[in-house]
Amino acid sequence: MDIAELTQRMNDFVRSKGWYAPNSPRPQTPRNIATSISIEAAEILEHFQWNGEIADRGALAGELADVALYLLQLASVSDIDLERAILAKLDVNYGRTWDE
Numbered sequence: 618m619d620i621a622e623l624t625q626r627m628n629d630f631v632r633s634k635g636w637y638a639p640n641s642p643r644p645q646t647p648r649n650i651a652t653s654i655s656i657e658a659a660e661i662l663e664h665f666q667w668n669g670e671i672a673d674r675g676a677l678a679g680e681l682a683d684v685a686l687y688l689l690q691l692a693s694v695s696d697i698d699l700e701r702a703i704l705a706k707l708d709v710n711y712g713r714t715w716d717e
Contacts, residue, residue, distance in 0.1 A: 620700045624689045631690065650691040657683040 618626075628637075636643045643649075661680045664671060671677055692699035 620689070623685075624693050624699070627686050627689045628693060645690065645694060647691060647695050650687055650694065654684055654687045654691065657687060 631637055631645060634643075635641055636645050657680060661677065661684065664673070664677045664680070689699065691697075692702070
């Protein structure tokens with residue numbers, strides 16, 4: 618499955634919950650989705666809060682999936698081709714140096 622297919626599945630899910638509706642109690646605005654990414658990323662950090670070991674890989678996988686789904690959604694509602702953006706960023710990063 619590629620990014621476009623994952624994005625479609627994510628949009629189908631959000632639509633099925635009515636969250637794209639104008640009167641949704643969970644408005645899917647770029648700001649709200651970006652906030653959700655930050656919250657879910659913090660939940661990833663909880664898995665490493667007291668040591669460097671992964672105690673529950675399943676729970677960590679779920680949190681990573683939450684971040685990925687919100688990221689796909691933010692790109693979608695912002696009309697950004699995430700696959701193209703990732704490839705462009707990789708090109709930029711290949712030209713960067715970090716140790717200088």
